[in-house]
Structures are given as structure tokens and as C-alpha cells.
Amino acid sequence: MREAVATTCPYCGVGCGVLARADATGTVSVEGDPAHASNFGRLCVKGAALGETTDLRGRLLHPQVREPDGTYRRVGWDEALDRVADGFRRTIDQHGPDAVAFYVSGQLLTEDYYVVNKLAKGYLGTANIDTNSRLCMSSAVAAHKRAFGEDLVPVCYEDLAQAELVVLVGSNTAWCHPVVFQRITRAKEAGAKLVVIDPRFTATCESADLHLPIKPGTDVWLFNGLLSFLFQHGVMDAGFVDAHTDGLNAALAVASAEAGDPAVVACICGVQLADLLAFYRLFARHERVVSLFSQGVNQSTSGTDKANSLINCHLLSGRIGKPGAGPFSITGQPNAMGGREVGGLANMLAAHMDLHDPVHRQIVQAFWSSPRIAAEPGLKAVALFDAVLEGRVKALWIMGTNPVVSLPDADRVRQALLACDLVVCSDIVECTDTSAHAHVRLPALGWGEKSGTVTSSERRISRQRPFLPAPGEARADWRIVCDVAKRLGFAEAFDYAGPHAIFVEHARLTAFRNHETANDGLPAAWRQLHLGGLAALDEPAYDALAPVQWPVRDDGSGTARLFEDGRYAHADGRARFVAACGRPPVHAPDREYPLVLNTGRVRDQWHTMTRTGKSPRLAGHLGEPFVDMHPHDALRSGVREGELARVVSNWGAMVARVRHGGGILTGNVFVPIHWNAQFASDARVGALVNPVVDPVSGQPEFKHTPVRVEPFPVRWYGFAFARRMLPVAGLSYWTLIRGEQFWRYEIAQREQPKDGGAWARTWLDAAGADAEWLEYEDADTGIYRAALLRDARLEACVFLSARPDLPSRRWLARLFGQAQLGDADRACLLAGEAPDADGDPGPVVCACFGVGRNTICAAIREKSLDTPAGVTAVLRAGGNCGSCIPELQRLIADAHAESEA
Structure with a gap:
């Protein structure tokens, strides 16, 4: 076995450090990196199973072009790249730069993201480049910019250990961010309280001191009510508000008008008044409060207002910029934040600068010495594919993502690709729902093969390092982009020797004219994103780069927590309260579609399963698509648990197994996002999801689509x-x-x-x-x-x-x-x-160690186990990532209830 390589997990935004080893046969083993501050050696089951996902089965290993009969022909790189470059050049010559577009991914490394944004915005002159991060974190980005003046996450993981109260909003953290949830669990053991706000009773709720099962879409009323409650009861840091914020009166006026009476708020949110007041009092009584929010907040037509209504409560109470306190957006992808740093969204420029600001455009263009700069924000994800279908975008390059599965109204996305003159897919997988419609397929490097950086939810930059050889003819994404850029006539600007050169250029741009005034009289723009301390790294230092949180000081040291000096990124240095209005979802249930569809992840799968679907270990827990619904709704719909049902919306339909998970309110159903045409006959839930988006962020509404459930009769x-x-x-x-x-x-x-x-x-x-x-x-x-x-x-x-x-x-x-x-x-x-x-060990509960439900229940009965720790001591179950601990708690409770019956 070769020496371990320190790298970073490619799944969620926690950014866990991994030690990976590959033997002479290519067999990979992984373990957590005890020296990495994101996880200190801990890994969730997906990270622990990474070694099962690196084989070459199903890999795209050579460039391919589609023939007129629909078959694919293997070609050399020169032919494939020439076809891409010629297609983009011809399209721009005939229709202008906005007739081409890129749709990229939070799976890309920062260096990949940087060069494709540079090409699109600075050389082709179009801002039509968006990312699948639009689907998960763009509402948080928009809220941060409105409140703080820049896309800034103020807290760090260490704040969880110092918090007296942790509030989880729209996040099944126990399943989606298990290593973060372990930190929360330890905080609870030290005396912290945990409140979970979620329409579903999830695994995370098993550990909560208080669960508020609010109606989907009512978060703004909940937090406007909290803002009003805090103000009415004098829980306000007046000194902080006066010295460091603006806009309180307008925000309070809206909050008081629509949510000033807790009884009204409880009715709107569908929760018990006593529970609502218990939450408000917990927030009021504890100085150190960390509020984590994720997709349940962001994936909404009012996602930006939801996030700002929560941030408002932290600003009013001064619970920000200090240890153990602050709002915390936890990201879903490994490099969602790195992509945001380099302008990965259609309305952003690199280094946290904005397309709509002429000074920012001038700064970026001057740094790049580019012939042009995109003058207007580009098309956001949903609008981008609408433009493809309508023929306004005629050439599209998709990198590392699968929009025919993941985007809302996914059948329309498929129609758009069928109508597009040129579709290019860079991917590691040969056959996906999306690549089936590509004219050119380009083989990219995967995790374990590529080199670069990612940034985690707490602004921590970590290296992804290769420990496997490049398979076949696969190339790094940055290199593929640069090869096309050179064919388009931009060789000098894209002549990088490797990812080190790209990273240093990115770091230099974050420091370029990053101050209030410029001594040379040229425009400047102050940003908190500053990697100046890394701008002079040589290649060995880059290769050895230790994880560090930005802003990075001149001596190379990082910054754990922002705003400790009360300085925000608005021009006047003050934070902004945002008047957030509660708005019902655009599409309401009706007689034809009486139920509300909520979508999300399951514990052991990831995105569209192109990686996790390879792992036997990860298939053991929930191996089949399902629709989770309340028994009363199932009865009214004429379907039964264990049988198949068809879930239908105004936009599409799918088939899944009926399940009663016990955590669904009447009137609601839940379907996971992961299954695609490679793993199921008809289970793309994206085909059902309505394509309405948040008017500020452009993020789609994945949590509220009216549907009906009907029998799918089989013999x-x-x-x-x-x-x-x-x-x-x-x-x-x-x-x-x-x-x-x-x-x-x-x-x-x-x-x-x-x-x-x-x-x-x-x-x-x-x-x-x-x-x-x-x-x-x-x-x-x-x-x-x-x-x-x-x-x-x-x-x-x-x-x-x-x-x-x-x-x-x-x-x-x-x-x-x-x-x-x-x-x-x-x-x-x-x-x-x-x-x-x-x-028969029964269905898998602990995927880390392959322990089944029957085995666990037998041990609970025979050995009178009454805690998850007791189960771990006997069976190891729950002893690694801890994501099965809520299920262990339920099995223990059920066993004790049976014994007492």
C-alpha cells in the first residue's frame, strides 16, 4: 500500500479531510484525516465508502462525438476540441456572445471554476454561466449580500462548541451533514439546547429539545414573529444596532404588522402557540445562538427573504461576530463556496465583485487585460434552459452536472437539449440522462485524479490532491477549458502550467485594488474575500498548502470568524436589516393536486448517484425510490404502504414505492432527489417540480409543488x-x-x-x-x-x-x-x-459497519440496551459517522414500549 495522500472529501460542504491510499492494483482505502480541522478524523458513511466509487466501470475515458444516426464515435482530443471551439466561434459570429452558455457544478475545483468564468465573462463577453449551486445556495448568497454587503458566512464550526442554543432551520443535518451534526451532539452533551424547525420529523428531530413542524413556506412569518418578540421584550443590543446597522425601523414595521401577535404566527405556521413561545424564549434567553440553515430555507420562492428574516434576529440581538453566535449557511456541495469566490453564478464576477457595478467590471477587466467584460448579469439556471429551448442560446457546455435529473421541470430541460444546436458535456460518466443528448462528450478527471482546491461552508480552503493516475484520456476541467480558449484565439491569457498558476492568479485578483482608495487614482473596491497571504505561493508551497480560512492575512494565517470588529462590507461598513415579507408559495394545492411535494436527500446517497450508486455499502439503507406520505393521505389517494404509486404534478410524473416514515404531516409528501434513468425506470422527481424561482436569487422552489398520488396498478x-x-x-x-x-x-x-x-x-x-x-x-x-x-x-x-x-x-x-x-x-x-x-440481519441501519435492524433489535432485547452507546459497544453500530444514532434511539424506544405493553 502506498503512502497516504491528504485530500478532501468530494461530497457535502463540510469539507472533511481524507487520507487516501491506493495499492498497486488501484484498490483505494480512505480514512478521516485527524489533522484536518473540519472533521478531526471523522467521516460520514459516504466519505468512508469513497474507496468503493473509484473504479472505472461506466467511466467516460475518451472524447466522443455524436454521429447523425445518434451513435457515438471515439475521436482524438484535437478533433473534439476543434468541434467545440468551431461551434462556439460560429455561434458567436452569427448570433453574438449571449447565444453561448455554460452550466457548471459545485463539483468543480476552484481552479476549474476560475478559468471557465474568465473565458465566459472576460473573453467571450457573456455572463451566461451558471452553476448547479444556483439550486442549493443562491438564496443564502443573495441574503448575505443584502445584509452584509458581500457573500459572507460569519461563523465557523468551532462556534457550535461554544453555543448555548443551536437552531437548525430546514436542514436534516443528521443525514445531510453528519460530521457537523456530531459537533452539535457534543454541544448538547455539554448543555446546549437544540431546536429543529422543519415540516418533517426527520432523523435530526430525534435529538431535538424542541421541534417546530411549521407549514412549508411559513419561515418568514416565524422569524418576523421572533424579531417582533425580541424587540417587544427588550432583547436588543441597542449599542450594536446603533453603531453597526441600518434599516431596523422598516424591518420592524413589516414584522410587527404581519407577525406581531404570536397567536397569529402560530396559526399561520401551523404550530402550537406554547411551542412557538418556547422557541422565542429560548432564543431570547441565550446570548450564544448559532442558527444553521440549508435547503429548506433556500429552495423556495421566498428563500432570500427567509434567510434575511433569520439574519435580522441575529442583528437585532447582536448575536453575530462573537464566539458561539451567528447565522450559518451550511452548503450542500464540496465547492459551492469556492465557485462563488470566483464568480460562478451568472450575476457575479470573480473575487466577490458584481457584474452590475461598473467599477467592479473595470477592476476585473484591468486585472485580466481582457478584450471585453460581460456588461449585464447572465441567465440563471432555470431561465438559461428556457433560453436554450427558445433558441436564444444555441451552444451550451455542461460541466460535471446532470440537469436532466436535477433541475425543476426536468422534462423541459431534456426538450431544450434536444433543440440545442451544440451540447457539450464534460463529465466522468459516459452515460447520464444529460450526456445522452450531447453532441460532444469530453472525459474529465474525477475525485482522486485531479488537483486543486475547494472551500467549505466555514470558508476553509483545502487541497484536493491526486492519488490515482488519470484514466484513459481524461483531462482536468481547467485544461479542457484552456485548450478551447487557445483555439478561440486567447492562448496568452490561458497559458497555465497547472492548477498552482491558476490558484495564485485567483488569490492575486482577490487582493487587486482591494482597499478603499487607490494610490494611482484607479478605482478600488474593498472586499472581505482576500487571499493576499497566498498570492505569492510557489508550487511546492501550493502542493503542501494546509487548510486555511479566508480572509488570509499577509503571513498566511486565516480568520475563523468574521465581523468581530463590527465592520461589514457595505460601503458605509454597516449591516442592513431587510424588510422581509411573508409570501405564500406561487402554486397552492387544489382539488386536482391536493398534496404538497417536498424533495431532498436520503442519508447514504448523493445527488444523482453517479458516484454513490457504485457503492454496495451505500445501497443498503434505502435502495429504492419512495414517496413518504401520511397514512391518512395514502388512504384518500387509494394507495397502500409497500405498493407502487404514481406521483403527478402539472409538470410531470414519476413512480415510487409508498412509505409511511412517520414524520410527514397530512397534506404533504416527500420524495428523494437521487434516482435517475440509470438506476430506476421512472423516478426523476425533478420532472415534477415546478419551475418557479425566487425573484431575488433565482433559486427554484423544490420544497412546495402541488401533486396528487394515485395507484400504479401491477399484476x-x-x-x-x-x-x-x-x-x-x-x-x-x-x-x-x-x-x-x-x-x-x-x-x-x-x-x-x-x-x-x-x-x-x-x-x-x-x-x-x-x-x-x-x-x-x-x-x-x-x-x-x-x-x-x-x-x-x-x-x-x-x-x-x-x-x-x-x-x-x-x-x-x-x-x-x-x-x-x-x-x-x-x-x-x-x-x-x-x-x-x-x-437474516434485516434492513441496514448502520451502513458504516453493515449492521441490520434485526441484529440490533435482538441485541437490545437480549442485553437490555437502553442507549445508542450501549448498542455501539456491542455491535459497533453508530460508532463511526453517527448518522444512524437517531434510528438506534427509535429502535430502543420501540423495544422498550413493546416490553412494557
């Missing part, structure tokens, strides 16, 4: 295991799940085959002299089971039934690890059950 349900991938054409429903030595399929069919045995033999390819076929059929109950063996080794099996309550899958998975099956195993296969209770 039989089933599942299959096979050592090879099986054909899915003709199946009415299927989901693909990766196992250790097999592929698992959950399937259903509207029509029952006339001969189940013949159908199963054909599907599993049971022909051949060496094939041994075992089968059992009960025509009266509609049950059919069969297994294919070769040399007594299990090759495949299929279980079919007219009912969805099929046998457990976990014990069957174990049989694929055996070299041969004995008589007892064969009998169990046909009987459809494990040989004994110990043989």
Missing part, C-alpha cells in the same frame, strides 16, 4: 439478484441496486406472463448445459421463485408475487459470497426464507 411484484446486469426493457417498473458481488433489481409488471418459468429462464439467461435451474411455483397465490446455479454456485435468483410483501433481501445477498450452495441453502431459496432468525 406482480418481484426482485432478482444476478452476477451480471439484466435487461430491463419491457418491465413496467424497475430499480437497480449495486451489491457486493451482484446486481439487485426490484421489479413489477402490469401484465403477468403466461408462463412465469419460461419468462424467468429467458430473463436470467438460464440456457446452457452447465445451468442448474431450481424453481417453485404456487399458482393459487401467484408466488414464483427460481434460482440459477452453475457448478453449484448461485448465479441469479428471482422472486415473484402478486403481493409486495416479498422475502427479506439481506440473507439472500450472503449466498452470493459462497463458492457453492448446499442442500439447506437450496431449500431456503425455494422456501423464500432464511434458515434461522440469525441468518
